[in-house]
Amino acid sequence: MLKEFLTRLRFFIVGRSHGEVDEEVRFHLDQQIEANIQAGMSAEEARRQAGIAFGGVERTREQCREERPGYWIETLVQDVRYAVRGFRRNPTFSLTVVLTLMLGIGTTTAVFSVVDRILFRSLPYGDSERLVSVGLVAPIEPQEFMLGGSYYEWQDNQKPFVALTSEIGTEPCDLTENNPARLDCARVEGNFLPTLGVSPVIGRNFSENEDRPNGPRVALISYDLWLSRFKKDPGAVGKLIRIDGHATEIVGVLPKDFEMPRLQAADVLLPQSLDVAAERRADPGHPMWAFARLRPGVSVEQAKTELGPLFEYSLRLAPAPFRKEVHLQVRSLRDRQVHDVRLAAWILLGLVMAVLLIACANVTSLLLARGASRERELAVRSALGASRMRLARQALTESFALSVAGGVAGCLFAMLLLRLFVAMAPDGMLFLSKARIDLRILFFVLATSLLCAVCFGLMAAMRKAGVEALTGRARTTIRHAVLRRWLVIAQIAASMILLAGGALLAHSFWNLEKQNFGMSAENIVTTAISLGQTSYPTPESQMAFFQRLERNLRYGPGITAFAISDSVPPGGYHDDQIYAALRVEGRPALSSGTGGRVASRWITPEYFRALQIPVVQGQGFTDEELTSNDHFVVLSKSLAARLFPGEDPLGQHLHLHNGAPTENDPSYIVVGVAADVKNGGLAEDNEPEYYRLRRQRTQDWDRSSVLILKTTLPPTATEAWVRAQVASLDPTVPVDIKTLSERVGKLADRPRFEMLLVGFFAVTGLLLAVIGLYGVISFFVVQRTQEIGIRMAVGASRGDILRLVLANALRLIVPGVFLGLVLALALSRVLSSLLFNVAPHDPLAFAGVTGLLILVALLATLIPGSSATRVNPTVALRCD
Amino acid sequence: MPQPTDLLQGTLDLLVLRTLLLEPMHGWGIAQRIQQSSQNTFQIGQGSLYPALHRLEYKGWIQADWKASENNRKAKYYALTRTGKKQLEAEIESWGRLAGAIALVLEQG
Numbered sequence: 001m002l003k004e005f006l007t008r009l010r011f012f013i014v015g016r017s018h019g020e021v022d023e024e025v026r027f028h029l030d031q032q033i034e035a036n037i038q039a040g041m042s043a044e045e046a047r048r049q050a051g052i053a054f055g056g057v058e059r060t061r062e063q064c065r066e067e068r069p070g071y072w073i074e075t076l077v078q079d080v081r082y083a084v085r086g087f088r089r090n091p092t093f094s095l096t097v098v099l100t101l102m103l104g105i106g107t108t109t110a111v112f113s114v115v116d117r118i119l120f121r122s123l124p125y126g127d128s129e130r131l132v133s134v135g136l137v138a139p140i141e142p143q144e145f146m147l148g149g150s151y152y153e154w155q156d157n158q159k160p161f162v163a164l165t166s167e168i169g170t171e172p173c174d175l176t177e178n179n180p181a182r183l184d185c186a187r188v189e190g191n192f193l194p195t196l197g198v199s200p201v202i203g204r205n206f207s208e209n210e211d212r213p214n215g216p217r218v219a220l221i222s223y224d225l226w227l228s229r230f231k232k233d234p235g236a237v238g239k240l241i242r243i244d245g246h247a248t249e250i251v252g253v254l255p256k257d258f259e260m261p262r263l264q265a266a267d268v269l270l271p272q273s274l275d276v277a278a279e280r281r282a283d284p285g286h287p288m289w290a291f292a293r294l295r296p297g298v299s300v301e302q303a304k305t306e307l308g309p310l311f312e313y314s315l316r317l318a319p320a321p322f323r324k325e326v327h328l329q330v331r332s333l334r335d336r337q338v339h340d341v342r343l344a345a346w347i348l349l350g351l352v353m354a355v356l357l358i359a360c361a362n363v364t365s366l367l368l369a370r371g372a373s374r375e376r377e378l379a380v381r382s383a384l385g386a387s388r389m390r391l392a393r394q395a396l397t398e399s400f401a402l403s404v405a406g407g408v409a410g411c412l413f414a415m416l417l418l419r420l421f422v423a424m425a426p427d428g429m430l431f432l433s434k435a436r437i438d439l440r441i442l443f444f445v446l447a448t449s450l451l452c453a454v455c456f457g458l459m460a461a462m463r464k465a466g467v468e469a470l471t472g473r474a475r476t477t478i479r480h481a482v483l484r485r486w487l488v489i490a491q492i493a494a495s496m497i498l499l500a501g502g503a504l505l506a507h508s509f510w511n512l513e514k515q516n517f518g519m520s521a522e523n524i525v526t527t528a529i530s531l532g533q534t535s536y537p538t539p540e541s542q543m544a545f546f547q548r549l550e551r552n553l554r555y556g557p558g559i560t561a562f563a564i565s566d567s568v569p570p571g572g573y574h575d576d577q578i579y580a581a582l583r584v585e586g587r588p589a590l591s592s593g594t595g596g597r598v599a600s601r602w603i604t605p606e607y608f609r610a611l612q613i614p615v616v617q618g619q620g621f622t623d624e625e626l627t628s629n630d631h632f633v634v635l636s637k638s639l640a641a642r643l644f645p646g647e648d649p650l651g652q653h654l655h656l657h658n659g660a661p662t663e664n665d666p667s668y669i670v671v672g673v674a675a676d677v678k679n680g681g682l683a684e685d686n687e688p689e690y691y692r693l694r695r696q697r698t699q700d701w702d703r704s705s706v707l708i709l710k711t712t713l714p715p716t717a718t719e720a721w722v723r724a725q726v727a728s729l730d731p732t733v734p735v736d737i738k739t740l741s742e743r744v745g746k747l748a749d750r751p752r753f754e755m756l757l758v759g760f761f762a763v764t765g766l767l768l769a770v771i772g773l774y775g776v777i778s779f780f781v782v783q784r785t786q787e788i789g790i791r792m793a794v795g796a797s798r799g800d801i802l803r804l805v806l807a808n809a810l811r812l813i814v815p816g817v818f819l820g821l822v823l824a825l826a827l828s829r830v831l832s833s834l835l836f837n838v839a840p841h842d843p844l845a846f847a848g849v850t851g852l853l854i855l856v857a858l859l860a861t862l863i864p865g866s867s868a869t870r871v872n873p874t875v876a877l878r879c880d
Numbered sequence: 881m882p883q884p885t886d887l888l889q890g891t892l893d894l895l896v897l898r899t900l901l902l903e904p905m906h907g908w909g910i911a912q913r914i915q916q917s918s919q920n921t922f923q924i925g926q927g928s929l930y931p932a933l934h935r936l937e938y939k940g941w942i943q944a945d946w947k948a949s950e951n952n953r954k955a956k957y958y959a960l961t962r963t964g965k966k967q968l969e970a971e972i973e974s975w976g977r978l979a980g981a982i983a984l985v986l987e988q989g
Contacts, residue, residue: 020956021930021934023954023956024907024930024955024956025930027906027907027908027949027953027954027955027956028906028907028908028911028930030953031908032908034951035912055928060930060931063928063930063931064930064931064934066931067931067934067935067938068934068938069938
């Protein structure tokens, strides 16, 4: 084996001179001639016979050369050189192909790298496919959660899991050292990391001893924190840091790619240190989120079935109104993480595949056209002895060269696009920041471009020019013409689907932007402030801070209204509770079901005036009530209608939490009804809402508030002034200042991003399809120049010729549009969850798109059409 | 004299190797020898002999040297290498099996 290899290598490198073969052959012939002469032939005859017996000398020489080990490289180099020469001769063609491929492959790659983490890449945990999220779902919390009251029961008695673990959420915490910082601290159970299959890069996990009440204070820190605080010093383990004023020992560092299973940001992991015995007795217990590792061979479905009895147990603990509406949920961790983006990801991938399809069809079509015009050249090469195999290989080499160029360009384009996506995308767009072009994706690109190459290369290669092509008169291209027509029809159909999707999202986005929020966001500057744990430990200090701030800001320059709330509509976080917990004094509580959710806010009296929310009944909150000992509430119109149908709500007494009137559940007097305001985000339904007055009492305040200022000055001036005012009170308080319009606009970020993305693909697809159509029609015109010349010679007018070309184009456009329309109508249903106030079969969008596509397609045919009308009959008839 | 038969695909290599087992030879000699030993049954398309010789040489089964021929001209002599010998043994064996199998079928057919 080795020897064989070495011999091959020697010949591969050194080669063999042609002279050697020649000399060998000459010797052979001479010997034969001599033998023939000895057999009695004449010298002339001997030479002739020897030549006949030997066969073609040149052929032998060629065959000897083909036996050479390096021969295939030689032909490859030849083919590539030939291809490159061809491309340089026809740069428009090559550039079109490479650009088309770049668009197709680039967009596909960029999108693939975005959806990769959502759909395909494995999660950063050991054997992550076996991890599940376990818990209860209820209407008020559609993502599964657990309660301490039953969690430990589950943990003790569950069968389907190797281990069950939990976390109790992430909270802001302060690193109180020199150079203080606000961090996110996640509290997790002791077996959290082992269950997820994660081990610290240095140090150790929490010990059992540390995850109990009043246990030693220890922490695991994130890789980023290790990098920024400790410059990756391994000595960080064992050091003490002060978290919220407590000295805490770092016991380990998390891996670089670690993320919490619910994807919250976490800089520090702390043991959750729950009192297990107390939790078991508690009802409902601490809210938590549970994750588990399936036993080998146990499916998610089986696990769900096996958990049935434990779920029954939890149900018995649940308060009556919940029982019917609570369900058991077990699903894979990936499903938990991507639940609301999975569909969008698949849609994106589908759309971008359509773009790729169009691009490939375009390239195939271009290559076929080129092949058709090169028929004669191929016939000549074939006649000169090129084998069919060789011609096919040549065609494949050409398409490979184009694909590689397109693939490289596409890769660069994808990197650019990805940057654009990230820049355009709203914050918190799941996983987008993690999108990157890694080796797997490069492999994907390579595979895609090679697949393209093989597809269209084979189509072009499966031709062998007939001898008749040599005459230059034969028209043997009908077969390819049919194929090209179908490709164009498919392209038009695909771009129709893309355009329809884009139009639906655009229409939906328009509705989203133009809807009535029930309030005015004009000239409103909002300032979100969250006070630190250590500087403002008591409600007194928190209230004092905000009241001082109010005094400083209320009568500032240009301020016409000022309110403090704990949250602002129309979206984002706000307090809520279940409807069933509300109770009107003197009436029985709602008996069954939770009644859905009710939003609530703590506000100061000028809230309604600042946001221009009409108070339709009563007078809302007044300044006198600020110092009152009574509790006051304003209801939204929908809540009032539901609680007091046909009655006057004013003056009624209301308990917000079901139960006897106690210190914690006081009786609220209804003092007003305000118009409904959009409060569940842009696209979701409104919730009924009530407003509580933030009086000058400490129990009405907490550490976070939003200041709402209506100003007559330009918002930027007011923003700077507010920032300065807050800083003059306490420069360490972090403030988040935005106009309300900006906050509203931010809510629309995601639909806007989706619309722009789909719109981008739609335009790309349309562009490619139009190029394809243009190519086919121009080719049609060139091919039929002669025919057009004859028609003109026998009296056809320019209009007739234009009609001929247009009719031909329409035979592609109409079936393409029709096919696309049918497919788009069938497929648009998958978009329905992304649409707002738009039916998936929205007639406006579909009609507009159909019109646009036909218009653009006709425009694309006008250029070759008008050049056809300028054909000079005498020239046309003389050609060939 | 029976009609010359076309060589079975792939058997030319076997015949060349077997011929070279006796002594190193040049191309013409090999062609002559095969023709004689087969009693003129095999007429080697001499054009295909040289590509075969080159192929065997590239594989390292035979080895070529320029030497003076019997009539004192420079000729290229091919000789069997050690791997070539092993290859020949293997090919003879597999040929025997093939021929035996064909004979069995023909007899019992």
